[in-house]
Amino acid sequence: MRLFAVAAVAALALSACQEPAGVGLGLIDEEQSDPRVRVIPLAGLDTLQTPTIAQGFADPSPQSGISQSRVLAGSVVDLEFGDATAVAYIDFFREPGSTDGLVGTDILEAWVELDPSYVYGDTTTALPLELRPIQGTWDVDSEYPPDTLFTVGAALSTTEVTASDSLRRFDVPQAFLRANADLLLGDAFSDGFEGFALQVPEDYLPAPGAVIGFSTFESAGAGLRLATAEDTLVFALSEVFTSIDARPPPFAPTTHIPVRSASRASLRFTVDFSSVGVTPLANARLFLPVEQSLFEVGSFVRPAPSSAFLFGVRVNDDGDEVRDPPLGEIILTDEFVGVIADPRQFTQTVQRIILEAGDQDYDFYEVLPDASPVSLDVLPVRLPVEGDPRPPRVTLTLVGESL
Structure with a gap:
């Protein structure tokens, strides 16, 4: 029955x-x-607590791996959901043959350009972000914990970014450009150059601060630009990773579940x-x-x-x-x-x-x-x-x- x-x-x-x-x-x-x-x-x-993927390829349709259209950088104080600090790591792809015939002295200036497209925190914050060279090797095929930090060199430049900005320019100083010109233009680029990190200065105190997201796709203007007397070369972003140190709120909320x-x-x-x-x-x-x-x-x-x-x-x-x-x-x-x-x-x-x-x-x-x-x-x-x-x-x- x-x-x-x-x-x-x-x-x-x-x-x-x-x-x-x-x-x-x-x-x-x-x-x-x-x-x-x-x-x-x-x-x-x-x-x-569930692991989150924060790495991938800056390509709308990658042949392998996951596409990641945004990186985050900044620091924010949030009593309701918990404080968070993010560091963006970006590497670049150079089109074959694009630098043929160029020598280091042909490069007049270089900069990274990114489009702020996301903000979490105080929208009036002028967020200082340092551009630092990544040292060592990394790749998106590795299973990095979400709060992994890579080794980086000294700050190359500092740029203030606000939520209302359009494209922002992060300058590469002449001293770094001269020291790395052969690497940027030569055959060793893909294996020898590991890209840059964007992070707040170590002494930055958010009050309350913000975490800003940047589009990674070339169609949104993202890339490393090298200017010569005749043209400006653009190296599109390739591998990207966001390291996120997110802490729980200091007090358990009484009105809501802090899902983030x-x-x-x-x-x-x-x-x-x-x-x-x-x-x-x-x-x-x-x-x-x-x-x-x-x-x-x-x-x-x-x-x-x-x-x-x-x-x-x-x-x-x-x-x-x-x-x-x-x-x-x-x-x-x-x-x-x-x-x-x-x-x-x-x-x-x-x-x-x-x-x-x-x-x-x-x-x-x-x-x-x-x-x-x-x-x-x-x-x-x-x-x-x-x-x-x-x-x-x-x-x-x-x-x-x-x-």
Whole structure:
């Protein structure tokens, strides 16, 4: 009898998931007015430390590896989400034959040009950034921890950058240019020149400061420029890496979960589906109310992620966390609520969990902001408070009675 009931529910569930109701995004009052709707508050809300990729190739379509369209540099003080310091490392690609026939004395001046395209922190900050040569070797195929720092030489120049700037020029002094002209122009360039770092001075005290993001693509103006009497050579960015030292907030927030992208603080929670019983679903939806006021406080801004992803996580016998492919992409609605853009897969997953009476359930769920391009984007999910009619929750719209 049980087998027949489960088979019948599965058939109804498949039909229900194909209904238009399974893909709606509206925040409607069905939770209170529709007797078919069950509301399950999220439990165990907390952050989870998850590694973030902050390296890649400055190429919109690299042949190998991951494309990384931004690097970050700067330092910021943030009591709500934690302080952060970022160092940008950039290397360059030289077109074959582009320097044929040139000698060191042909280069009149050189500079790095980058386009500020992102800011986290005080938008009025004039951020001092030093240009330093990278010493030693590095490559994006290595699995660097997010806070890895490379060895660099003395500061070559210091440039102040603001969030409102367009292209910014970081000058390469004549002494460095003369000492490295043969390397920049010769056959040893690809293996011998490791690029530059952009970082705040060691004595810089952010108050509150900012972390600024720069576009890495040549189409956005990024590159190393060498000027001759006849022309200006442009070496496009190739390998890039952002080292991020992100610390947790000094005090645990009482109003929200401090989810932030490159700080590796994702959202963790559990959902107890056991009270629903074995029943077919029309849809399952996730609602994450977000504290809108934290995105902008005066001139201090914290960008919101363009999207995030929901994962189910199981812990194996060795204690390792195993993530299935994403259960859905989360976007912010106009009401500043995170919802799954297309809930069909999530609905089917929840239906399987219910049919198996929890046997295929996850140990917990994780929401991770999109990590590409690298950012400090925040998703401040509101903590539930007593009497809140719309806490972080999953809603299930049932097709019929439990079997």
